[in-house]
Amino acid sequence: MEGLGTIASALLALGLVAVAVALSFYEGLDLEREIGIAVVRSFIQLAAIGYVIELVFGLESLGYVLLLLTVMVGFAGWTSARRARGVPRALPLATVAVGAAAVCTLGLLLLLGVVPPTGRYLIPLGGMVVGNSMNATSLTLGRIRDDIRARRPEIEASLALGATSRQAVAPILKGSLRNALIPLVDSTKTAGLVFLPGTMAGMIIGGADPLEAVRLQTIVLYMLLGSVAIAAIIAGLLSYRSFFTGRHQLRTALPGGE
Secondary structure: OHHHHHHHHHHHHHHHHHHHHHHHHHHOOOOHHHHHHHHHHHHHHHHHHHHHHHHHHHHOOHHHHHHHHHHHHHHHHHHHHHHOOOOOOHHHHHHHHHHHHHHHHHHHHHHOOOOOOOHHHHHHHHHHHHHHHHHHHHHHHHHHHHHHHHOHHHHHHHHHOOOOHHHHOHHHHHHHHHHHHHHHHHHHHHEOOOEOOHHHHHHHHOOOOHHHHHHHHHHHHHHHHHHHHHHHHHHHHHHHHHHEOOOOOEOOOOOOOO
16 A cells, blocks of 8 residues: 555656646647656656665675766766767766766765765765766856857957967856856755755655754765866866867867757
8 A cells, every 4th residue: 555655646746747748838838748758757767776776785785886876977978968069079078077076076975984885875975976967067068169169259369369278268167167066056055045955855754863864965965066066177177178179279160069
């Protein structure tokens, strides 16, 4: 009966999806199909990852945990690269940025003894790091691509005056990094005032002690700030070079966006 209740509650939650579909249809947004695909995919993917995590927990092997996190990084890099179409070598750039953020962040937490080296901690925390790093990488790559194309005359003028490629795109890099970081910075500033973050809310709903939920949520927020900053900076520093030749000349044919 408990399982049926859980399934029934999930089906009832689809009523909110119906509202989104209705609003999309009413406003002519043409997102009904995308919403439907997103709902089906999320259900299948979450169910699949639930079984995979249960299997990994049963094996009690750190190697399988790391393998699962590696697969997550690979999918995140691929997804980010798709959103950054037009950026040369977007796939390896995005994968390196997300992977470096995950390794640095989780590695530091393990080194300092903040979290134990078990799948119960590493998989959910790693998933949060990878997901947020992916979004930051996508935002950074997309913004750099669009700004370099839009501000080409300004960049070429700077190069003509003797600036290096890094100096010529410095304002663009700064803007792209701010664009990637500000959403999470704002969320961190308003945590506990405007909203209860997901980790804390989930623990409280699950019956955990509120103070323990606060402790873990604080770790998560600081962890995500660090990982997003690392991913955005690496993505920015690696990607802008691909728009220039070895002689600091802006490439003649710049790829278009999506």
